[in-house]
Amino acid sequence: xxxxxxxxxxxxxxxxxxxLKGTSAYEHVSSLVTEVGPRLAGSAGDExxxxxxxxxxxxxxxxxxxxxxxxxPRWIRGSTExxxxxxxxxxxxxxxxxxxxxxxxxxxxxxxxxxATLDALSAAQxxxxxxxxxxxxxxxxxTKDGSGYGKIVKNRVQGASVAANLGAVALVIRSVGTSxxxxxxxxxxxxxxxxxxxxxxxxxxxxxxxxxRQVKANKQVRLRLKSTARxxxxxxxANVIGEIPGTDRANEIVLLGAHLDSWDLGQGALDDGAGxxxxxxxxxxxxxxxxxPSRTIRVVLFANEEFGLSGAKEYARQIGxxxxxxxxxxxxxxxxxxxxxxxxxVAPESLGAIEKMRKAxxxxxxxxxxxxxxGGADLGPLRSLGVPVxxxxxxxxxxxxxxxxxxxxxxxxxxxxxxxxxxxxxxxAYLAATKQGNFGRLAPVPFNx
Amino acid sequence: xxxxxxxxxxxxxxxxxxxLKGTSAYEHVSSLVTEVGPRLAGSAGDExxxxxxxxxxxxxxxxxxxxxxxxxPRWIRGSTExxxxxxxxxxxxxxxxxxxxxxxxxxxxxxxxxxATLDALSAAQxxxxxxxxxxxxxxxxxTKDGSGYGKIVKNRVQGASVAANLGAVALVIRSVGTSxxxxxxxxxxxxxxxxxxxxxxxxxxxxxxxxxRQVKANKQVRLRLKSTARxxxxxxxANVIGEIPGTDRANEIVLLGAHLDSWDLGQGALDDGAGxxxxxxxxxxxxxxxxxPSRTIRVVLFANEEFGLSGAKEYARQIGxxxxxxxxxxxxxxxxxxxxxxxxxVAPESLGAIEKMRKAxxxxxxxxxxxxxxGGADLGPLRSLGVPVxxxxxxxxxxxxxxxxxxxxxxxxxxxxxxxxxxxxxxxAYLAATKQGNFGRLAPVPFNx
Ligand SMILES: [Zn+2]
Ligand SMILES: [Zn+2]
Ligand SMILES: [Zn+2]
Ligand SMILES: [Zn+2]
Numbered sequence: 092x093x094x095x096x097x098x099x100x101x102x103x104x105x106x107x108x109x110x111l112k113g114t115s116a117y118e119h120v121s122s123l124v125t126e127v128g129p130r131l132a133g134s135a136g137d138e139x140x141x142x143x144x145x146x147x148x149x150x151x152x153x154x155x156x157x158x159x160x161x162x163x164p165r166w167i168r169g170s171t172e173x174x175x176x177x178x179x180x181x182x183x184x185x186x187x188x189x190x191x192x193x194x195x196x197x198x199x200x201x202x203x204x205x206x207a208t209l210d211a212l213s214a215a216q217x218x219x220x221x222x223x224x225x226x227x228x229x230x231x232x233x234t235k236d237g238s239g240y241g242k243i244v245k246n247r248v249q250g251a252s253v254a255a256n257l258g259a260v261a262l263v264i265r266s267v268g269t270s271x272x273x274x275x276x277x278x279x280x281x282x283x284x285x286x287x288x289x290x291x292x293x294x295x296x297x298x299x300x301x302x303x304r305q306v307k308a309n310k311q312v313r314l315r316l317k318s319t320a321r322x323x324x325x326x327x328x329a330n331v332i333g334e335i336p337g338t339d340r341a342n343e344i345v346l347l348g349a350h351l352d353s354w355d356l357g358q359g360a361l362d363d364g365a366g367x368x369x370x371x372x373x374x375x376x377x378x379x380x381x382x383x384p385s386r387t388i389r390v391v392l393f394a395n396e397e398f399g400l401s402g403a404k405e406y407a408r409q410i411g412x413x414x415x416x417x418x419x420x421x422x423x424x425x426x427x428x429x430x431x432x433x434x435x436x437v438a439p440e441s442l443g444a445i446e447k448m449r450k451a452x453x454x455x456x457x458x459x460x461x462x463x464x465x466g467g468a469d470l471g472p473l474r475s476l477g478v479p480v481x482x483x484x485x486x487x488x489x490x491x492x493x494x495x496x497x498x499x500x501x502x503x504x505x506x507x508x509x510x511x512x513x514x515x516x517x518x519x520a521y522l523a524a525t526k527q528g529n530f531g532r533l534a535p536v537p538f539n540x
Numbered sequence: 541x542x543x544x545x546x547x548x549x550x551x552x553x554x555x556x557x558x559x560l561k562g563t564s565a566y567e568h569v570s571s572l573v574t575e576v577g578p579r580l581a582g583s584a585g586d587e588x589x590x591x592x593x594x595x596x597x598x599x600x601x602x603x604x605x606x607x608x609x610x611x612x613p614r615w616i617r618g619s620t621e622x623x624x625x626x627x628x629x630x631x632x633x634x635x636x637x638x639x640x641x642x643x644x645x646x647x648x649x650x651x652x653x654x655x656a657t658l659d660a661l662s663a664a665q666x667x668x669x670x671x672x673x674x675x676x677x678x679x680x681x682x683t684k685d686g687s688g689y690g691k692i693v694k695n696r697v698q699g700a701s702v703a704a705n706l707g708a709v710a711l712v713i714r715s716v717g718t719s720x721x722x723x724x725x726x727x728x729x730x731x732x733x734x735x736x737x738x739x740x741x742x743x744x745x746x747x748x749x750x751x752x753r754q755v756k757a758n759k760q761v762r763l764r765l766k767s768t769a770r771x772x773x774x775x776x777x778a779n780v781i782g783e784i785p786g787t788d789r790a791n792e793i794v795l796l797g798a799h800l801d802s803w804d805l806g807q808g809a810l811d812d813g814a815g816x817x818x819x820x821x822x823x824x825x826x827x828x829x830x831x832x833p834s835r836t837i838r839v840v841l842f843a844n845e846e847f848g849l850s851g852a853k854e855y856a857r858q859i860g861x862x863x864x865x866x867x868x869x870x871x872x873x874x875x876x877x878x879x880x881x882x883x884x885x886v887a888p889e890s891l892g893a894i895e896k897m898r899k900a901x902x903x904x905x906x907x908x909x910x911x912x913x914x915g916g917a918d919l920g921p922l923r924s925l926g927v928p929v930x931x932x933x934x935x936x937x938x939x940x941x942x943x944x945x946x947x948x949x950x951x952x953x954x955x956x957x958x959x960x961x962x963x964x965x966x967x968x969a970y971l972a973a974t975k976q977g978n979f980g981r982l983a984p985v986p987f988n989x
Binding site: 177305500 | 588746747
């Protein structure tokens with residue numbers, strides 16, 4: 092039996108062409124960043140974002156619009172000051188890394204020791220590091236698939252504890268980002284339970300250049316670091332859920348996910364306002380079709396992706412055995428797009444259907460991909476339960492210029508590019524929700540992240 | 541009699557080709573922004589910059605290296621906070637304008653009224669503005685010659701007093717800059733003596749977009765403004781002067797100027813580190829020639845261009861009648877280049893020589909220009925005394941992306957482009973310093989700026 096009828100495929104093609112004519116996705120992002128703005132987990136902005144999402148899904152005609160309470164960490168950035176000491180004391184553009192402790196009130200003043208990589212730091216003698224500020228000066232590589240990020244993000248995540256175990260008093264890293272504009276990249280860092288806790292900062296690329304030039308010219312470079320970062324007790328946030336109900340297989344679910352929280356420095360237009368807009372708009376366009384899909388399309392706007400995925404974990408916990416009725420899950424969390432490749436993790440016997448799906452997107456210029464996709468951070472808990480994932484890979488060439496910086500604003504959102512992504516997600520979701528048969532199940536694995 | 545001998549022209553060509561092979565100009569900027577960094581008039585950075593310049597000119601072999609004391613205003617930016625009030629309170633990226641007073645300690649909170657232009661504000665009724673925050677939302681146009689700046693910089697300079705005369709409590713303008721990165725542009729504002737003094741701010745272009753979207757969507761938009769800006773008593777700074785002595789007409793001077801001070805937000809790499817590097821390096825390359833020019837080349841690194849030109853005025857005051865021995869003056873203060881046009885203000889009978897000069901630069905792709913050039917801000921006092929000016933026009937297409945922002949860093953300096961500018965300035969200075977006869981004199985005019 093065929094995966095799809097000719098009518099299904101014709102509807103998918105019409106949906107795609109409709110999206111390419113112009114969608115409301117840009118308007119969704121614009122509204123979110125204008126009415127709400129930054130929305131760090133647990134902040135007033137996060138609360139406002141939940142209200143915004145409830146309102147918007149309701150107004151757009153989603154059904155079953157509801158929240159799902161999620162406990163989230165509550166970290167406060169406070170103020171950050173990094174000063175290159177010298178005859179005049181040059182302020183450097185820096186960000187305290189997410190989760191970092193602050194400094195004592197008077198700050199930390201110490202000599203700087205530079206390392207090219209985390210491995211070089213790991214190999215250092217404690218004598219070279221003790222009582223110093225460790226500076227990891229590794230530049231992220233710009234690639235279309237964003238793979239440069241995964242290669243060096245460990246500097247941000249693990250650097251502080253590796254440095255602290257060698258006796259360092261603080262960590263400063265070159266931003267894990269590709270831009271030469273003067274923006275520092277934040278993002279989550281984590282402390283080893285066994286290491287002393289020291290504060291951790293990133294410098295913008297131009298400021299890392301300045302510091303490194305000073306280190307190379309002068310062995311006695313000193314920095315003064317001040318941060319009032321601190322952790323408050325956990326707060327409540329919520330996943331926001333809305334559905335486009337299926338017809339005769341309404342209890343089977345195609346999940347479209349994105350995250351509602353953002354970092355505090357920028358507006359979260361690309362991370363992940365764009366993802367929110369893509370999945371909301373893809374579902375909305377499907378809801379306007381005359382030929383409704385037989386399965387239900389569920390949009391889940393996850394709480395707290397950035398600070399430990401507690402929204403995604405809570406969603407997976409609350410669905411219980413319902414995970415068996417999640418036929419396929421997709422997430423959008425790499426900016427505006429365009430979608431350039433279709434990765435998956437589905438049963439091998441479904442790969443023929445995936446290829447037909449890709450063909451249905453044909454004018455969008457999307458390559459076939461691998462069947463080893465993770466599907467994205469928020470889908471981790473579902474995937475570990477065995478839910479197959481489709482991973483439309485978005486072009487990330489420019490994403491890491493603004494990702495996790497103050498510069499993540501609407502000015503970086505190109506409406507036409509966003510429409511292409513909406514088209515791809517809409518076609519994929521529609522075809523997943525009309526397909527005869529499912530995409531198999533994955534072998535369950537423990538979720539440990 | 542010919543303006544130049546064949547040997548002069550051959551030397552100029554060799555000088556040009558030497559510069560194009562690679563100069564030390566990038567190294568000069570790098571050293572200035574790394575060793576000193578920001579250098580607002582009267583600040584510790586400004587003092588360090590004077591020391592840096594004395595050292596560098598000395599080490600490069602300039603003669604008569606000296607300072608000339610200059611009294612400069614001492615404005616302190618302090619901290620700036622602009623918050624778009626709403627359910628979550630969105631921080632906007634803003635800069636307090638140079639010279640602005642601060643706000644009361646608790647800040648200013650008021651409704652926003654938006655105007656498209658300063659003219660629209662001038663035409664407003666006091667009733668529409670009274671007790672409100674005026675927002676002038678005019679976008680600077682990107683042009684090669686930077687003319688978009690001159691068209692709207694009055695918003696920054698005059699906006700506060702126009703608004704205050706109508707009863708406004710503060711002024712907020714869209715940055716006078718072309719970038720869509722999230723940087724606010726500072727620059728000097730001035731108060732009318734007869735208007736009440738109100739604080740004045742700029743928003744980055746993306747933040748002006750956010751505010752304007754809110755104003756359009758919601759008539760009750762409110763901002764909270766906080767600034768600890770203040771004025772201290774004037775401080776001493778200095779012009780730094782160094783020379784490449786001429787041979788048989790050493791008492792005649794070709795002046796190469798740039799300014800040593802910068803705004804406090806960025807590193808002053810383009811404004812005016814690049815100009816400093818261009819004129820210093822052009823003179824240095826000339827000093828290395830076997831055929832020395834007969835006139836003296838004098839490099840003047842002016843104090844305090846940004847806050848009222850007190851360095852340029854002091855230089856003109858101290859030379860007294862010596863201005864008659866200033867044969868030609870040139871300034872570099874629009875970034876890295878390349879030089880694309882040769883404007884002048886010289887005696888009409890010298891225009892043939894200027895055209896020959898332009899031909900001597902030929903492979904650099906430089907157009908002929910007008911004979912109505914101002915020559916640049918720091919040359920104003922000299923020009924008003926009658927000194928002819930040569931104005932190599934630098935391509936300013938990208939300059940106003942970073943000008944007066946935190947993003948004015950070495951990352952924006954392209955060494956090859958800078959070398960082209962050095963080549964043009966070096967050829968012009970060399971030919972001016974070897975020319976038979978002078979460039980005439982201009983009619984003296986009062987200097988009022
Ligand atoms: Zn994300
Ligand atoms: Zn993120
Ligand atoms: Zn300037
Ligand atoms: Zn300047």
